[in-house]
Amino acid sequence: MTAYADSQEKKMTQRIYNFNPGPSTLPLIVLEQIKHEVLDFHGSGMSILEISHRSKEFEEILNDAITRTRHLLGLDDTYHVLFIQGGASLQFSMIPMNLAVSGKPVDYVNTGTWATKAIKEARILGKDARVVASSEDKEFTYIPENIPIDPSAAYLHVTSNNTIRGTQYRSFPETGALPLLSDMSSDIFSRRFDPRPFGLIYAGAQKNAGPAGVTLVIIRDDLLERVPRDLPTTLKYTTYSENRSLYNTPPCFAIYVCDLVLKWIEETVGGLDRMETANNQKSELLYGYLDSQDFYSGTARQDSRSRMNVTFRLPTPELEQQFLAEAGTARLGGLKGHRSVGGCRASIYNAVTFEAVSALVDFMKDFVAKRG
């Protein structure tokens, strides 16, 4: 058990073990800081909810969030860190609008619901969206290997972690000069990776980076050069890069909470390597238990398992209903699988403690034991 988990657990008496897939649990010290300063932000005599987005106070928050993102992910000066509203779902449209190139196809790997939606939005915009690899043949239970790279495409889009099916890329395809774009909504800041192959990374904040209501977009200079001039102003990446995400009023509170979460990763957890270690410990505990018995069965192929979303089934739908009901009574929340696939899912994002995963495994063992 890590030190931050330990310090959190002492205060967990009222709170449930929250395995929600997103919006999801936040570090307790982040919530406590919000509580502490919601009436008066840093002696300003105003709530963070009442402060101008053009004030010194908010500028500091925004700059801090950008700096921490750069530092945690190891981004060089060619990358711009933007905060945009509309969720990852709006990015499904903004990406082809901004980054498609006339006469070139746009390539996608289809690993589930969210990738499918990204492809659909590119096609709505009339782009030649090609599915160059897919795991649809086996209900999206794995990450495709040997993804074809076609340098004549405008970009290759992947979904780094698939919350619904519980799969995750272990390593990313080597795309050479072809810009790699990734939806990292459900695993950003959960592990170290080399950002350099990526032309654009985006993440709805509500899983690993903060609350619902803001999307982090990281874009490289050469991709910004593609942005057409005649797009609606708030749908152009250049509007955000040229105005430091302050062209119009941003979602100030959501950015403030993101900044607190990033500060927690850097200063309390101790950086991305430690965060990754903690995440590995949690997922190893849960997968280790899954592999040690045959009542519960994991749904993702072993080599494609997500360290963020652990999907599993019980022998029957009736047992799954009982499991979810008893888990709720035991103050373990958010374990229901996505409505489109059923079953069970434990989302064990950054802010979920080892203690919580341990409590879940204990509960799972008890549930089996009671049934003899």
Added chain:
Amino acid sequence: MTAYADSQEKKMTQRIYNFNPGPSTLPLIVLEQIKHEVLDFHGSGMSILEISHRSKEFEEILNDAITRTRHLLGLDDTYHVLFIQGGASLQFSMIPMNLAVSGKPVDYVNTGTWATKAIKEARILGKDARVVASSEDKEFTYIPENIPIDPSAAYLHVTSNNTIRGTQYRSFPETGALPLLSDMSSDIFSRRFDPRPFGLIYAGAQKNAGPAGVTLVIIRDDLLERVPRDLPTTLKYTTYSENRSLYNTPPCFAIYVCDLVLKWIEETVGGLDRMETANNQKSELLYGYLDSQDFYSGTARQDSRSRMNVTFRLPTPELEQQFLAEAGTARLGGLKGHRSVGGCRASIYNAVTFEAVSALVDFMKDFVAKRG
């Protein structure tokens, strides 16, 4: 002084008098409720920031916010209440995207910066945007009269209150069968008006309705019928109307705060008529003082004055600098005019108390008296 103001003042010792133009001051009881339940929402063992947007708890918040909006504004069943991200600035684009009609012009009244931006976005989208009336000839210091109504247009767009220039429509143009659309970002819920001529009303929440990060959109059935099928999914009004604003993860916390603000208007203030009375009392106090002396001069024409944003000048820019500096020391914040026009501005939205406006007038008198 109203009862709610009185109850708030007792707790104002640490807080400044906040005249920010947006994000702007919130009712103290709203902030206190956020503080009270930010670690545990209604005994759920989770923060409102950690709760699923598909949970019963959030559904109740969303339904309550919709019901209160309907009740406060007197909307009948033909209207849909939507919550959309992206600010009023995204609405400048979504409106022509969704509601323009092939072969018809789209008509706008230009009353300042925000109307100008709305017109610009319609033109970026290739629409035939006509400025049918404007107050640009006198630096947007008034609301045009006798606005031409052309029933062959797709719609007429107005900006009900102009935060930068301090003007506001007293009554709206009678458009007959031509749908009237209005940006009400800075005066929604501040006064009673007849919604029936409006095909669409929108408001960034961060002035009178809540925090930054969510935009309230009210749209009538017949306008929804115009929405083209081939728009990007998150940019179609029908996506929000058909999914109760839950197609993708909404900005849950911002909607929660909006709901608390609407509850405050209904239950603490006592409804929209009382809210309007309180707003009239505040603006009469401030304009009454402005008209009683000749050191400060209001910038808006008397018949077009905003009851939300009171814009004024001092005899010289140097005196304005001193005024703003001394106001800050006296814990009166947010009085600087918009960077595009300079001068001073007191934004006296719903949550600004009579006491705060009274303190401002006292400060203004003292500032003059000291200069003898």
